[in-house]
Amino acid sequence: MLRRLIVLSGVLIGVTAPGLPQEETHGVSGLDAIAVRQASLDMSAITFHSMEGAMKAGQEPKSQGYPAMVLAKWAKALPRMFPPGTGQGETSAMSQALPLIWRDRANFDTAAANYAAATARLASLAAANDRPGFTAQLEEVNRACGLCHARFKAGDQGPPRK
């Protein structure tokens, strides 16, 4: 029981106190980063298409606030899930991340920042329940995905074939 309490309080301290050493732990491997980003990008595609479907089905934009906000949240984390050494052919994992990401890091980060701005705007248009604005912004978000893929991702758009 005591051990359990100690473990629990350790967890709580880790969660509540910012700046503790746990925050600086570099325990995520390159293979982990690849797995995380691919899963998140797959879920991004699902989330994006669910929003398109909701609009086609005549739902209100404000019902899409959560999925829009989640894409915006992920967009901010996305560039950090591309650490050096995790490109196509650099690990045992299948990856379509082109070497240009690391040779032209500034433009990759700009593409990610544009995507973050597009999704943040999508979330605020959802909150405003602005139907024409939200529908048009979905296109902008789609463009932000495509612009990054065209330069930095191998293969086609769409779900992975593997």
Ligand code: HEC
């Ligand atoms: C800043 C660049 C960037 C943006 C923005 C971006 N992607 Fe990607 N995406 C990539 C890269 C690079 C890969 C290849 C990752 C890998 O294979 O390791 C990828 C891979 C994918 C994959 C394949 C994942 C897998 O399992 O192999 C899907 C699906 C995807 N993206 C969908 C999207 C969608 C949908 C959006 C927008 C809502 C988006 N992406 C926005 C760069 C981006």
